[in-house]
Amino acid sequence: MKKIDKRGKVSTYLGINASIEGTIDFSDTIRLDGNVKGRIISSGGTVIIGEKAIINADIEVDVAIVKGEINGSLEARDRIEISPPARITGDVHAPVILIETGVVFNGNCSMKENKLLSENPAGFIDPQDDEQG
Helix, strand or coil: CCCCCHHHCCCEEECCCCEEEEEEEECCEEEECCEEEEEEEECCCEEEECCCCEEEEEEEEEEEEECCEEECCEEEEEEEEECCCCEEECCEECCEEEECCCCEEECCEECCCCHHHHHCCCCCCCHHHHHHC
């Protein structure tokens, strides 16, 4: 079965010359290439921080893909992917964290254990468990 990549469907976009101050609460996928000051939250969403973005905010999402600048904490329930020329000043927390060579990162990094993965590292579903529960 082919895996569907939700990152390809950006539902909201903040352009390079745009700025926003306050709380951004979204679902689906948002791409930020401008300036944000405040808080970015989502239950079930993906945030893409573009190369030109400057984010002065705390971020709580499911997935974070970062190539720009973040000043604040970054927490993801699923995973964080950080690629150059990203610059992060703040703490990052997620069960899966990828920081590529060339990224500037100043802060603390912690990988929270994903309960479902720790119980079943291969991700397999036992058909007998499925029938019984």
